[in-house]
Amino acid sequence: MSQKPVTMDVVIDAVAVVTIFNPPVNALAIPVIAGLMEKFDEASRRNDVKAVVLTGKGGKFSGGFDINVFRKVHETGDASVAAPDVSVALVLNAIEECKKPVVVAVEGLALGGGLELAIAFHARIAVPKALLGLPELSLGVIPGLGGTQRLPRLIGLPKAIEIMLTSKPITSEEGKKLGLIDAIVPSEELLKVSRRWVLDIAEKCKPWVLSLHITDKIGSLSEVKEVIKIARQQAKRTAPILPQHQACLDVIEEGIVHGGYTGILKEVKVFKELVLQDTAKGLVHTFLAQRATSKVSNVTDLGLKPRQIKKVAVIGGGQMGSEIATALIVSNIFVLVKEVNSEYLQKGIKMIQANVRALVKRGKLTKERQKKHSRCLKEFWITLNLKM
Structure with a gap:
């Protein structure tokens, strides 16, 4: 009972x-x-x-x-x-x-x-x-x-x-x-x-x-x-x-x-x-809809959990691509960025580095984590340039 x-x-x-x-x-x-x-x-x-x-x-x-x-x-x-x-x-x-x-x-x-x-x-x-x-x-x-x-x-x-x-x-x-x-x-x-x-x-x-x-x-x-x-x-x-x-x-x-x-x-x-x-009616519907997104049929009800993502490829290092890459890198995910030439690639690098510095300036990221991500970026770009 x-x-x-x-x-x-x-x-x-x-x-x-x-x-x-x-x-x-x-x-x-x-x-x-x-x-x-x-x-x-x-x-x-x-x-x-x-x-x-x-x-x-x-x-x-x-x-x-x-x-x-x-x-x-x-x-x-x-x-x-x-x-x-x-x-x-x-x-x-x-x-x-x-x-x-x-x-x-x-x-x-x-x-x-x-x-x-x-x-x-x-x-x-x-x-x-x-x-x-x-x-x-x-x-x-x-x-x-x-x-x-x-x-x-x-x-x-x-x-x-x-x-x-x-x-x-x-x-x-x-x-x-x-x-x-x-x-x-x-x-x-x-x-x-x-x-x-x-x-x-x-x-x-x-x-x-x-x-x-x-x-x-x-x-x-x-x-x-x-x-x-x-x-x-x-x-x-x-x-x-x-x-x-x-x-x-x-x-x-x-x-x-x-x-x-x-x-x-x-x-x-x-x-x-x-x-x-x-x-x-609208606000209650929105609330219930947002809550429903955490319940996926045949996934969450079965206790399944997503696999850990270790590497993500981003096509294009422009404004949107660099911001996506930044978010992934800050989340400790290795990122591969593909660009049409080395000039655009270097621009993407600079935008990502600027994004990380901005996060530190706004207090969203510590300097210790910035150093860690900078090292990851350095290794990442060397690896990518060798592949190109």
């Missing part, structure tokens, strides 16, 4: 450890979300459970909502088929408002819905170099599980907007400086520290933080409007035809002005609208 996507174990210290298992990145597929609802409901009712720790199996917490379900949404034209709806967002609200403290143990990554899930908890413990981010805008949508509301309250509006609009992740170290991560510990101590931390919350030795209710990092309404105004202007310059950037700012502003719960309801509504637009 295959392992369930979400399991729960109650250890001796009365802490329930809930584990997500959906390899390779513990994506929040529908069965995973259902499993989380079931286990947290059980933990909240059990008298032998004082607190809960959530973690992910396999060295990763969660890579976010399962993007494959977007395909079903686009095929049916119905966002309710598989996209997150109000009930899922409200489940996270229920977790945040649980009468028992909950802490998340983050290893590897917490991206998209994975981070939205994590910031609904009362504290976050992470390992070094874990990746945290909300990349939904790169797929044409916005965070749909409360990310637009909780992240600004946890780390402040300017940085939260930057993370969402650029779709770039940050490390757990930067997250700790911002207040997103409460502690960073070695991987082997992650669960131990997380269990102790959640018990400290239960025993009132550490603060019980409800991120949706934090207001001290938001600033005054006038400051909020100014920050959002600047972000809108920047988004118009960098993404003038993409609807998700302005929509994300609309939702953030709604929540700050009218309250986090109102913001979450609008977030879900806007998410459903955006996921059906052509922008999301």
